[in-house]
Amino acid sequence: MVSKKLLLFSFLFIIFASLFTSCNLMSKANIIASVPKTIHCELNMFNGCEWNYTITFTETNGIKAVIYSMSVRYKDGKGEEFIQPWFDTDVIVPPNGNATFSRSLTNNNVDSLGGEIIFGFIWRNQEVFPYVPTTGKVIIILEKPQ
Numbered sequence: 001m002v003s004k005k006l007l008l009f010s011f012l013f014i015i016f017a018s019l020f021t022s023c024n025l026m027s028k029a030n031i032i033a034s035v036p037k038t039i040h041c042e043l044n045m046f047n048g049c050e051w052n053y054t055i056t057f058t059e060t061n062g063i064k065a066v067i068y069s070m071s072v073r074y075k076d077g078k079g080e081e082f083i084q085p086w087f088d089t090d091v092i093v094p095p096n097g098n099a100t101f102s103r104s105l106t107n108n109n110v111d112s113l114g115g116e117i118i119f120g121f122i123w124r125n126q127e128v129f130p131y132v133p134t135t136g137k138v139i140i141i142l143e144k145p146q
């Protein structure tokens with residue numbers, strides 16, 4: 001015969017399990033990165049050509065996320081690549097919200113023929129399980145100086 005404690009435990013387990021699975025605690029954050037189509041060159045007398053860009057990260061699944069690692073690969077107008085290894089960061093993206101990350105690049109790193117930046121990032125849920133890392137990337141086109 002089944003004890004009352006076991007029945008009560010089973011009942012409570014089923015109730016909590018159904019509540020747990022009906023909310024977004026088992027979902028993953030979804031991050032979309034966006035940038036302007038082309039980043040224009042800003043000429044200055046000290047650095048030559050400078051490209052300033054801002055990446056907007058948008059979370060679309062109602063779960064707070066943290067972008068905790070980024071990598072930048074520059075491909076200049078001649079096709080040569082310069083890779084910046086992964087670096088730690090801490091960009092918090094609110095549920096169904098936006099966060100930005102800004103950076104600048106001068107022609108000391110990339111020639112003045114323009115080119116592109118391939119910007120990689122890794123994110124995970126900030127506060128809820130699962131904490132599985134997910135990767136993404138965005139490509140930024142650098143305009144040639146006028």
